[in-house]
Amino acid sequence: MPTETFEFQVEARQLLQLMIHSVYSNKDVFLRELISNASDALDKLRLEKLRDDALDADVSDLHIAIDIDKEARTLTVRDNGIGMSYEEVGRLIGTIANSGTATFLQELREAKDGAGAEGLIGQFGVGFYSGFMAADEVTLTTRRAGEDRGTRWTSRGEATYTLQSVEDAPQGTSVTLHLKPADPENQLHDYTSPWTVKEIVKRYSDFITWPIRTVPEAAEGAEAPEPETLNSMKALWARSREEVSDDEYHELYKHISHDWREPLETIRLQAEGTFEYQALLFVPAQAPHDLFTREYRRGVQLYVKRVFIMDDCEELLPPYLRFVKGVVDAQDLSLNVSREILQQDRHIRMMQRRLTKKVLSTVKDFMAKDAERYATFWREFGAVVKEGLITDSDNREAILAVASFASTRADDEPTTVAQYVERMKDGQDDIYYITGDSRQAVENSPHMEAFRDRGIEVLLLTDPVDEVWVDAVGEHAGKRLRSVTKGELDLDAEDGEQAGEEREKQAEEYAGLLGWMGERLEEDIKEVRLSTRLTVSAACVVSDAQDLTPALEHMYRAMGQEVPRTRRILELNADHPLVKGLNQAYREREDRDALGESADLLHALAVLAEGGQPKDPARFVKLVAERLERTL
The missing domain is CATH 3.30.565.10 (Histidine kinase-like ATPase, C-terminal domain)
Structure with missing residues (x-):
């Protein structure tokens, strides 16, 4: 022819x-x-x-x-x-x-x-x-x-x-x-x-x-x-669990992840029906050093009918599970002609939902059956998993169920939010928490004094992401998540004490000082008021219930987002000798310049106590030195 x-x-x-x-x-x-x-x-x-x-x-x-x-x-x-x-x-x-x-x-x-x-x-x-x-x-x-x-x-x-x-x-x-x-x-x-x-x-x-x-x-x-x-023809994910040894799984994990350690957990999944796929996922035993960097390459390997398509298929797991490694082998997928860019079709979304739920259910099994393994997982990956509380509303409850936090409970064991709710005192309507840079810093915060005295448990949140997810979640089991550093608290009512008349009397007694200090410090604060949360410290600064915290302001500015500077509230402890002496000096009309310096120092001390920095550090040091000199 x-x-x-x-x-x-x-x-x-x-x-x-x-x-x-x-x-x-x-x-x-x-x-x-x-x-x-x-x-x-x-x-x-x-x-x-x-x-x-x-x-x-x-x-x-x-x-x-x-x-x-x-x-x-x-x-x-x-x-x-x-x-x-x-x-x-x-x-x-x-x-x-x-x-x-x-x-x-x-x-x-x-x-x-x-x-x-x-x-x-x-x-x-x-x-x-x-x-x-x-x-x-x-x-x-x-x-x-x-x-x-x-x-x-x-x-x-x-x-x-x-x-x-x-x-x-x-x-x-x-x-x-x-x-x-x-x-x-x-x-x-x-x-x-x-x-x-x-x-x-x-x-x-x-x-x-x-x-x-x-x-x-x-x-x-x-x-x-x-x-x-040339090829091994060993698709471990397509063989039954009984046919594959742990060593074979671990070697595949090391090959995929370039991690010399064995994985913390191996997760198998096989979906059958109208759309079939198999997955073999691995949870590492240790977080990679670049997990929180932009350069971190996330995703699992994708195969179609055992043909390798791509190394880092980001579409198959959400960003907050980016540490998970493994292989997904689908029988039929809509891919582009290069096999390199996946289409965003329903099969992709369906697989992501299923794989996400499988990983979260595996972590839940850790909690129930292997406390040591769960502790390792949460120590290494808890901070990144909590990102899902912000971004994944569909799985928010499942993520919150596997999340644990330090708290002020007596046995010092981490707790879930659900366990916290079970232990709440009678009449307590809110889940209290405090955020900060470290556990030591938040435990020693003046905002904790009244809660410690009354035996009210507080969650201690020290990851940067904690500043954001608490607002995204808002409440659990009908109980509002509430920061101990924001808004006005009425703890006397919560623990059954009736101190209304005494507080009204103190408010009247200190009204002049509060008004005068509010005018003097108005550039930096929006209000001066008496505190119900202080029992030892003289003063503290708090945010309004709807305001951004200083940590959030700093975070947004670090990301290049301009946010207006928030003036905060200065709270005074009416039972503290320093505040009593300041009020007496004000009522007796003593030297207003010296009194003003004392007010400035009190405000600066409150800012320092929560880990902040005085507005004018040099002036603050000078005033403290002068006061110390007078005592010698």
């Missing part, structure tokens, strides 16, 4: 250039594409033979072979799978070459947005063209199982391609790449190097079901060696 020549249409030439120069960011993936197509062909033949036992096809040794000819600079990928007829070659490869539609090209260009390339992955005419990234010319020879004649397709990736019927083609398909000239400066991409080919196969196609074989280089004068299988 004579050779027929076909001319690529304008859109097809544009498509080919897009495939060669734009779609693939890593040229090595051409070999992955050809192996993937070969694997699909073997899968199809096995299925076809099961359906039609009369099919004249040899299925005794289904495999993929890679042949390297250094002298001719060719690389051939062969399979003995289903093969293609003359018409199928024209249709499957020619679908792109002959489509002639601007619509198809436009959809491909828009594939990164999620709509254009659905279903393109696995179609033989798509990834096949990636071979032109490494080759000046591509020759395909194929014969469909059960037929007598084969077909040869040839093109240089320019204006034309040829089709020819041939008689000597074996069952299956072979794709021969006539490689571009060698680049002396880039030996890592020398595809005539057996080492390079082995590395690419090991990286991208190690878990392909079928053996991938090549014949090693023979020593000079020696007989040709036997074929060598």
Whole structure:
């Protein structure tokens, strides 16, 4: 049969250039594409033979072979799978070459947005063209199982391609790449190097079901060696738990994560039904040093039918589980033509929801069955998991259920919010918490004095994220989360004491001092009032219930967001000798300048007590030194 020549249409030439120069960011993936197509062909033949036992096809040794000819600079990928007829070659490869539609090209260009390339992955005419990234010319020879004649397709990736019927083609398909000239400066991409080919196969196609074989280089004068299988074919996630040892799981984890330690936990998941996938996830035993940096690469490895697609698939787990490593192998996914950018379709979202719930339920099992393992997990990853309380409203209750916090409870054991609620005192309506830089700092805060005296438990929150999630959550089990450093507290009512008349009397007694101090300090504070939270300290500063805390203001400014400076409230302890003396001096109209300096010092001391800095540190030091000098 004579050779027929076909001319690529304008859109097809544009498509080919897009495939060669734009779609693939890593040229090595051409070999992955050809192996993937070969694997699909073997899968199809096995299925076809099961359906039609009369099919004249040899299925005794289904495999993929890679042949390297250094002298001719060719690389051939062969399979003995289903093969293609003359018409199928024209249709499957020619679908792109002959489509002639601007619509198809436009959809491909828009594939990164999620709509254009659905279903393109696995179609033989798509990834096949990636071979032109490494080759000046591509020759395909194929014969469909059960037929007598084969077909040869040839093109240089320019204006034309040829089709020819041939008689000597074996069952299956072979794709021969006539490689571009060698680049002396880039030996890592020398595809005539057996080492390079082995590395690419090991990286991208190690878990392909079928053996991938090549014949090693023979020593000079020696007989040709036997074929060598390059891939392990060990898809651990596809084997039953009984078939895989912990050591095998741990070796896979170390290979994926580059972590020399064994994982804290191995999580298996298999989803069946209309959309099937398998997952093998690992929880590390220790947080990586760069977990909170922008450069941290998160995500799990993604396979489709055991073909490696990408290393860091961020779409499969939320950012607050970014420390989880592992493999997800799906039977069918909507990917773009490069296999590198996932579409945001319902399958992706469905897998993320399921994987997220599985990880959180595993942590919940830690809490119930292995306190030591849970303690390790929360110490290493608690701060990042709490990010989910802000970003993942669907799983907020599940995250809060596995979150634990330090508190002022007598036994000093971490507690969940639910456990805190169970221990609340009669008449207590709020879940109290305090945020700060360290446990020592918050435990010694003057804001804690009244709670300590009354035996009211307070959660001690010392991670930066705690400043944000408490507002996002707001309440639990009908109990409001309330900061001990914000708003006005009426603890006398909560513990049953009736001190209304005494407080009214004190308010009247101190009204003049409070008003005068409020005017003097109005640039820095919005109000001066008597405190119900202080029992030892003379003063403290608090935020209004709806105001940002100083820590949050600092956090937003560090992120480059401008926020207005918030004036806070100065609270005084009417029973403290210093405050009593200040009030007496005010009532007796003593030197207002000296009195003003005392008021400034009292405010600065309150700011220092919560870890802040006086507005004018030099003046503060000078005033303290002068006061100390007078006492000597």
